[in-house]
Amino acid sequence: MTEITSKYADFEGLREQAVALRREGFSLRQIRDRLHVHNNEILNRLVKGEPVPEWTKRPNAKDDLRDRARELRQQGMTYDQIQAELGCSKSSISLWVRDLPRPDPRYSPTERLALMNAGLVGLRASREKEREETKRLAREAVGALSDRELFLAGVTLYWAEGSKDKAYSRRESLQFINSDPNVIKLYLRWLDLLGVTHKRRHMRVSIHESADVPGAERFWAQLAGIPASELRRTTLKKHNPKTTRRNTTESYRGCLIIYVAKSADIYRRVEGAWYGIVLGADPTGR
Numbered sequence: 001m002t003e004i005t006s007k008y009a010d011f012e013g014l015r016e017q018a019v020a021l022r023r024e025g026f027s028l029r030q031i032r033d034r035l036h037v038h039n040n041e042i043l044n045r046l047v048k049g050e051p052v053p054e055w056t057k058r059p060n061a062k063d064d065l066r067d068r069a070r071e072l073r074q075q076g077m078t079y080d081q082i083q084a085e086l087g088c089s090k091s092s093i094s095l096w097v098r099d100l101p102r103p104d105p106r107y108s109p110t111e112r113l114a115l116m117n118a119g120l121v122g123l124r125a126s127r128e129k130e131r132e133e134t135k136r137l138a139r140e141a142v143g144a145l146s147d148r149e150l151f152l153a154g155v156t157l158y159w160a161e162g163s164k165d166k167a168y169s170r171r172e173s174l175q176f177i178n179s180d181p182n183v184i185k186l187y188l189r190w191l192d193l194l195g196v197t198h199k200r201r202h203m204r205v206s207i208h209e210s211a212d213v214p215g216a217e218r219f220w221a222q223l224a225g226i227p228a229s230e231l232r233r234t235t236l237k238k239h240n241p242k243t244t245r246r247n248t249t250e251s252y253r254g255c256l257i258i259y260v261a262k263s264a265d266i267y268r269r270v271e272g273a274w275y276g277i278v279l280g281a282d283p284t285g286r
Contacts, residue, residue, distance in 0.1 A: 011046075018046035025053045062088075066096045076103035147193060154190030155273045157183065165267065172267045174260035177206065181223055184256050188224060191260065200261045204232035207254025210239045216253040224256070 014035060021031045028043060037043050065086055072082045079090050086093075107115065145153065161183070163175040174196075176187055191201065203224055207216050213234060221228040235257070260266065 011042075015046045018043075019050055022047045022050040022053075025055065027053065062092070065092075069093050069096045070100065073097040073100050073103070076106075078103065078106075150190060150193055152273070152277060154187065154193070155270050155277065157187060157190070158270055159274045165271070172264040174263040174267055174270070175257070177255050177257045179253070179255040184220075184223060184258075187258065191258075194266055196260055196263070196266070198226070200263070202232055202259045202261060203230075204234060204257050205254050206235040206257055207237065208239055208252075209236040211252055211254060212250075219253045220256045 014037065017035055018031050018037075021034060026034070028047065031047065032038060032043055035046075037046065065088055069082050069086060069088070069092075072085060073093075077085070079093050082088075082093050082097075083090055105112075158174070158176060161176060161178055163171055163173075165171050178184055178187070201224075203220070203226070205213075205217050205220055207213055213236070217228050217231055217234060221231055
């Protein structure tokens with residue numbers, strides 16, 4: 001450093017020359033060659049504070065984009081719209097146009113709310129269509145059930161929803177209760193497969209006392225294909241005012257209870273078949 005300092009001892013004199021050349025439009029390389037200053041640090045110090053001549057500036061590939069972005073902003077476009085138009089990043093757009101006034105909103109708060117709600121309606125409709133299509137494809141993939149498939153489906157359904165025998169309470173008979181009409185229809189079809197006659201099927205409705213009891217009785221009798229008069233006495237559930245029931249709409253029809261008389265043998269077959277399903281589903285064979 002001492003050697004460099006001594007070589008450029010007349011620094012102020014060199015600076016006056018360098019500044020004069022800079023103001024005439026000389027580049028750093030031209031000043032270097034004219035003054036024979038080949039140390040970059042000293043050279044930059046000599047012209048410190050002096051603007052770079054325009055002709056020495058390299059053209060910026062984004063100059064046109066910046067000018068166009070400013071033009072679009074002045075036309076009232078948002079950052080998102082400018083980005084879509086020019087394909088550049090929002091951060092660059094922000095740097096280029098942040099000194100410009102923000103455009104007036106394109107929509108009033110009421111209009112924005114209406115657009116948002118319309119978008120939500122469309123989104124929900126699209127999702128609902130997708131859900132329904134998935135269900136339709138799954139439904140059609142099942143096709144008609146064979147007797148064996150119906151038997152296994154019925155066994156699984158009964159073991160999930162029907163009453164079961166316990167070591168402390170022997171109940172080897174079929175008794176099934178459910179509120180889903182489709183579940184009841186499948187169960188009745190399963191009883192047909194097992195050869196259970198209508199005479200052995202004893203049915204009654206279980207429903208809250210505050211509901212439409214006669215309407216529910218008519219509904220379940222029609223579903224089961226029997227006169228309402230053949231239903232056993234309906235079981236009425238007492239209403240508890242401290243609880244909040246949600247099943248109070250017109251579609252609420254309580255549950256249908258189906259008891260099969262003289263069904264001990266069938267029950268044992270069902271229980272055995274259920275554990276056969278369990279064993280058959282275990283790949284280890286345990």
